[in-house]
Amino acid sequence: MRLTNEEQDFLDGKHGAILRKTMETLVRYGDMYDAECLVPLDGPVHLVCSFGMPALKPLSRIMKEMIDAGIRTKLPFTADPQPLDYENVTANQQEQEMYQLLYGTQKEYESMLAKLGLKDENAYTCACYFDEVGNTPKFGDHLAWAESSAVVYANSILGARSNRTSGVMEFFSGIIGKTPKFGFLTDEGRKADWIIELKTSSLPRPQILGSAIGMKVVEKVPYIKGLDQFLGTELTPAVKDYLKDMGAATASNGAVALYHAENLTPEAKKDGAGLIRENAPVYIIDDAELERVVKSYPILWADLNAKPERAFVGCPHASFHQLTEWTEIFEKALRETGSDKVAVDTIITSAPDVIAKFKETEHYDRLLKTGVKVSHICPLMYMSNPLCAKKSIITNSNKLRTYSTARYVDDETLVNLVVKEGF
Ligand code: F3S
Numbered sequence: 001m002r003l004t005n006e007e008q009d010f011l012d013g014k015h016g017a018i019l020r021k022t023m024e025t026l027v028r029y030g031d032m033y034d035a036e037c038l039v040p041l042d043g044p045v046h047l048v049c050s051f052g053m054p055a056l057k058p059l060s061r062i063m064k065e066m067i068d069a070g071i072r073t074k075l076p077f078t079a080d081p082q083p084l085d086y087e088n089v090t091a092n093q094q095e096q097e098m099y100q101l102l103y104g105t106q107k108e109y110e111s112m113l114a115k116l117g118l119k120d121e122n123a124y125t126c127a128c129y130f131d132e133v134g135n136t137p138k139f140g141d142h143l144a145w146a147e148s149s150a151v152v153y154a155n156s157i158l159g160a161r162s163n164r165t166s167g168v169m170e171f172f173s174g175i176i177g178k179t180p181k182f183g184f185l186t187d188e189g190r191k192a193d194w195i196i197e198l199k200t201s202s203l204p205r206p207q208i209l210g211s212a213i214g215m216k217v218v219e220k221v222p223y224i225k226g227l228d229q230f231l232g233t234e235l236t237p238a239v240k241d242y243l244k245d246m247g248a249a250t251a252s253n254g255a256v257a258l259y260h261a262e263n264l265t266p267e268a269k270k271d272g273a274g275l276i277r278e279n280a281p282v283y284i285i286d287d288a289e290l291e292r293v294v295k296s297y298p299i300l301w302a303d304l305n306a307k308p309e310r311a312f313v314g315c316p317h318a319s320f321h322q323l324t325e326w327t328e329i330f331e332k333a334l335r336e337t338g339s340d341k342v343a344v345d346t347i348i349t350s351a352p353d354v355i356a357k358f359k360e361t362e363h364y365d366r367l368l369k370t371g372v373k374v375s376h377i378c379p380l381m382y383m384s385n386p387l388c389a390k391k392s393i394i395t396n397s398n399k400l401r402t403y404s405t406a407r408y409v410d411d412e413t414l415v416n417l418v419v420k421e422g423f
Contacts, residue, residue: 001027001030001031001035001180002036002037003037004038007027007038010022010023010176011024011027016069018065018069018071019176022172022175022176023176025168025169025172026038026169026172026173026178027180029169029180030180030181033180033182033183035180035181035182036181036182037180038176038178038181039178039179039180039181039185040177040178041074041075041142041143041144041173041174041177041178041179042137042140042141042142042143043075043135043137043138043141043160044073044075044077044078044119044135044174045075045077045143045144045145045170045171045173045174046077046079046080046135046145046146046147046150046170047077047078047079047113047146047167047170047171047174048079048145048146048147048167049079049080049167049168049171050079050081050082050083050113050124051080051082051083051102051103051109051381052104052108052110053103053104054101054104054105056109059167059168060105060108060109060112063112063116064112066116066175067112067115067116071116071175072115072116072117073116073117073171073174073175073177074117074174074175074176074177075117075174075177076117076118076120076123077116077117077119077123077135078118078119078123078124078128078133078135079113079118079123079124080125080126080378081124081125081126081317081349081376081378082106082110082124082376082377082378082381083099083106083377083378083381083382083384084099084103084106084381084382085375085376085377088347088373088375089347089373089375090345091385094387095387095388098385098386098387099385102384103381117174119134119135122351122352122353123135123352124351124352124376125350125351125352125353125354125376126147126149126316126317126378127149127150127244127316127317127350127351127354128150129150130317130319130320130351130353130354132320132351132353132354132356132357133351133353133354134353136158137154137158137160138158138160139158139160139266140159140160140161141154141158141160141161142160142161142162142179142181142185143160143161143162143179144162144163144165144169144170144173144174144179145162145164145165145170146164146166146167146169146170148248148251148255148257149247149248149251149252149316149399150316151163151251151257152247152248152250152251152256152257152258152259153243153316155184155190155258156243156258156259156260156261156265157235157240157244157247157265157266158266159265159266161184161185161190162184162257163179163182163183163184163185163257164255164257165179184257184258190221190258190267190275191221191275191276191277192221192222192223192260192275192276192277192280193217193220193221193222193277193280194216194217194220194222194223194280194282195222195223195276195280195281195282195283196213196216196217196222196223196224196225196226196282196283196285197225197283197284197285198224198225198226198227198229199226199284199285199286200285200286200287200290201287202230203230203231203242204285204290205290205411206242207245207246207249207396207397207408207410208249208290208293208294208410209246209249209285209290210245210246210247210248210249210250210251210253210398211250211253211398212285212289212293213246213249213250213254213256213259213283213285214249214251214252214253214254214255214256215253216254217250217254217256217283218254218255219254219255219256219257220256221256221257221258221259221260222250222256222259222260222283223259223260223262223268223273223275223280224259224260224261225262226262227261227262227264228261228262228263228264231261231264232264233263233264233269235264235265237319237321238321239264240319241319241321241322243261243264243265244316245316245397247259248316248397248398248399249398249399251399252398252399252403253398253399253402294408297401297408299407300405300407301392301405303392307344307392308344308392308393308407308417308418309344309345309391309392309393310344310345310346310347310391310392310393310394311344311345311346311393311394311395311417311418312347312349312379312382312393312394312395312397312406313326313346313348313349313395313396313397313414314347314348314349314350314379314397315349315378315380315395315397315399315400316397316399317349317350317354318348318349318354319354320350320354320357322348322350323348323350323354323355323358323363323367323374324358324361324363326348326367326372327366327367328363329411330342330346330367330370330372330418330419331366331370333415333419334370334419337420339419340371341369341370341371342370342372342419343418343419343420344394344417344418345373346371346372346373346418347373347374347375348367348372348373348374349374349378349379350374350376351376355374355376358374379395379397379406380399380403380404383403383404383405383406389404389405390405393405393406393407394406394407394409394414394417394418395407395408395409395414396408396409396411
């Protein structure tokens with residue numbers, strides 16, 4: 001990899017041993033992918049590792065060494081959600097003891113993040129790109145992020161440029177303020193490998209469409225034709241929410257880091273079909289294909305007829321617009337069934353800054369009246385507790401379904417289930 005004199009100085013140890021090792025790691029990483037050079041980051045990093053696990057000792061050791069040497073990230077960074085919120089996501093004594101084993105060093109870890117440059121105590125969310133949070137990249141920005149749902153959002157909807165880096169690598173990039181240039185940071189790497197032709201009778205559920213695309217193209221770049229017939233050509237808040245949830249499913253059911261949606265996402269609007277590689281294969285998605293995909297999901301509950309014990313909505317974290325929308329959906333369902341409150345413990349997860357804004361609206365009290373709670377946690381971290389994984393949890397998130405024992409249900413089914421308490 002071509003290095004500037006300034007970068008070579010880091011590699012030669014002129015800025016100390018810690019920054020030498022940090023730079024050497026980035027250079028080796030870049031060399032592995034035939035990167036041509038390092039490029040300056042245009043925005044803050046976003047740390048995927050937001051949980052203090054005793055098992056992550058090597059990372060803690062590195063962070064402690066950096067703190068002792070007064071090293072911080074170049075820009076204040078954001079991080080994935082915190083794992084626990086007993087006020088809104090209750091846990092019994094045994095479960096809490098298990099969480100203590102899992103996330104026993106959470107406080108210490110958070111205090112290290114603060115010293116290393118965490119933006120503020122509200123910076124914990126996977127949707128750092130929300131306006132309320134403020135880590136919102138611009139078109140063309142070079143980034144080094146690892147959180148899969150955030151990378152696919154930044155690349156596809158905002159037109160920023162990030163590889164799906166690893167947890168430690170994004171942190172090191174944030175310290176040096178640079179990242180190796182390869183893959184999605186290059187024009188060539190952003191070309192579409194697949195054409196997706198949408199031939200459904202109506203707008204598909206984003207979670208299922210994303211799942212179908214992810215499973216087919218895996219880590220390749222899809223160019224989606226036909227979404228604009230349902231979503232229009234403008235990135236309104238509702239359209240961005242749709243694409244956020246669809247993208248997270250492509251990134252978790254496959255490993256998609258970038259998609260283009262014809263006439264909709266910024267690069268597709270700018271370059272159109274010129275983005276598609278020659279001889280790109282075509283995947284046609286119709287109603288039957290989506291049905292096949294949904295039927296292929298395994299259900300990991302011990303008792304398939306169990307009553308749901310808890311429902312999670314908001315993976316990735318719900319936007320302000322979605323919190324408002326869900327309030328009205330639950331209110332309507334309760335009115336129709338003549339009930340006051342949901343019958344199943346239901347939690348919508350969102351970013352702390354978004355929740356703070358939501359709390360200032362009348363919708364917040366209205367949502368609480370339905371019995372639904374709002375929390376800032378990551379539901380997957382909740383499900384990582386083996387005692388909680390045994391529970392009958394439902395979710396409308398295909399990402400949560402993929403990585404845990406939670407059972408996927410679509411939005412309408414979820415609402416029916418939590419209002420009526422059973423299948
Ligand atoms: Fe976010 Fe956790 Fe889902 S990090 S995308 S809420 S798995």
